[in-house]
Amino acid sequence: MIVLYELGEDNLYKEIDRWVRGTDVPESFEAILPADDWEEMSDDRIINMIDGPYVVASYVDESAGEDRELAEMECPAATQDVALNTRNRNSAIQADHIQYGPLNVDEPAGYWEDIADFWDTSTEAAQQSKCGNCVAFDVSPRMDDCMPGPTSDDDGRLGYCHMHKFKCHSARSCRTWAKGGPIEDDETSYEWQGKDEGGETA
Numbered sequence: 001m002i003v004l005y006e007l008g009e010d011n012l013y014k015e016i017d018r019w020v021r022g023t024d025v026p027e028s029f030e031a032i033l034p035a036d037d038w039e040e041m042s043d044d045r046i047i048n049m050i051d052g053p054y055v056v057a058s059y060v061d062e063s064a065g066e067d068r069e070l071a072e073m074e075c076p077a078a079t080q081d082v083a084l085n086t087r088n089r090n091s092a093i094q095a096d097h098i099q100y101g102p103l104n105v106d107e108p109a110g111y112w113e114d115i116a117d118f119w120d121t122s123t124e125a126a127q128q129s130k131c132g133n134c135v136a137f138d139v140s141p142r143m144d145d146c147m148p149g150p151t152s153d154d155d156g157r158l159g160y161c162h163m164h165k166f167k168c169h170s171a172r173s174c175r176t177w178a179k180g181g182p183i184e185d186d187e188t189s190y191e192w193q194g195k196d197e198g199g200e201t202a
């Protein structure tokens with residue numbers, strides 16, 4: 001069964017329709033894509049598909065006898081799609097205004113000095129401004145569930161960056177760091193995701 005959700009004004013997704021394969025594609029689905037496209041698309045392709053900023057379509061596994069909570073179904077696309085995550089991460093590394101890094105946290109090769117220069121502060125102060133305490137760094141329980149593998153290592157942990165839409169590491173940083181993080185509760189996580197569903201890339 002394919003379930004269609006729409007983002008409400010309160011920034012939470014609400015179910016608006018369902019479609020069972022083999023039956024007519026509902027009008028609400030056709031408002032997004034032609035019926036033929038829905039019918040030809042595999043369930044795998046549909047899972048977490050986002051079309052435009054306000055609509056997400058998901059798949060509920062009826063054979064498993066469970067109607068999974070939306071929290072499990074609306075993971076940001078980059079947490080489920082390695083290629084998209086890599087593309088967004090590479091963009092964040094290369095973009096002059098972002099410069100995500102350092103690539104190797106053990107050998108930062110002047111990264112912290114450069115970003116301190118950019119922020120007009122000391123290297124020590126710059127090193128206090130990392131993904132781990134950035135306002136866009138999401139380590140909420142529901143986002144942890146979206147992560148496909150282990151989130152922690154000796155240097156810190158992975159979280160999801162809502163600003164640049166990729167899985168970033170707490171020990172790194174970027175030029176758009178902003179204080180106020182990390183995001184640790186599901187409600188704030190949903191609010192951020194509601195704000196940033198508008199695009200896929202950094």
Ligand code: SF4
Pocket residue numbers: 092100130131132134135136137160161162163164168172173174175176177178
């Ligand atoms: S915006 Fe924040 S969380 Fe995202 S890469 Fe930059 S420092 Fe990390």
